[in-house]
Amino acid sequence: MTLTLDNLSQNKESSLTQALRQIQQLNSRILELEQQHQDYVQKQQNLIPAIAEICISPIQEVEALRILIHRGESECRRYLRSVLVKQRQTS
Template sequence: MDNRSQKKESSITQALRQIQQLNSKIAVLERQHQDYVQKQQNLIPAIAEICLSPMQEVQALRILIHRGEAACRPYLRSVLVKQKKTSK
């Protein structure tokens, strides 16, 4: 093989390696996204159960959508605490 075809082959090999790396990163991101969506979906029944007023539900869903599941949980806890205080 001459020098030119060796360079061409190494370029192709390098491109294929980069494609494989990108595919691996894409797979990781897809799994992370699925986990994220699953966590959000798991929280929706809790929102419906915990929130007594439509305004609380809307607020909880806004937090869930814009800031994520981790930010929504403290809000739901605060709603529960307020409910316990009012029920006493």
């Protein structure tokens, strides 16, 4: 009987240890995802002054912001480069 209780106690402890380890792994992953999200938001916010500086018309600004929101930073940078190229060609 004592052996059975000891086994049950060890199994509970093992389950609790395993659950604790999983919680720690999840917390670590959450921190990692939060950092990635903050980096993503920061990159987007860094583009806003560039959009205001590069875009000549409000329509271009709206288009750049729309691209930033829906397609992301890299597509917005590509759009801004195309706007700069067009401006240089017309100058």
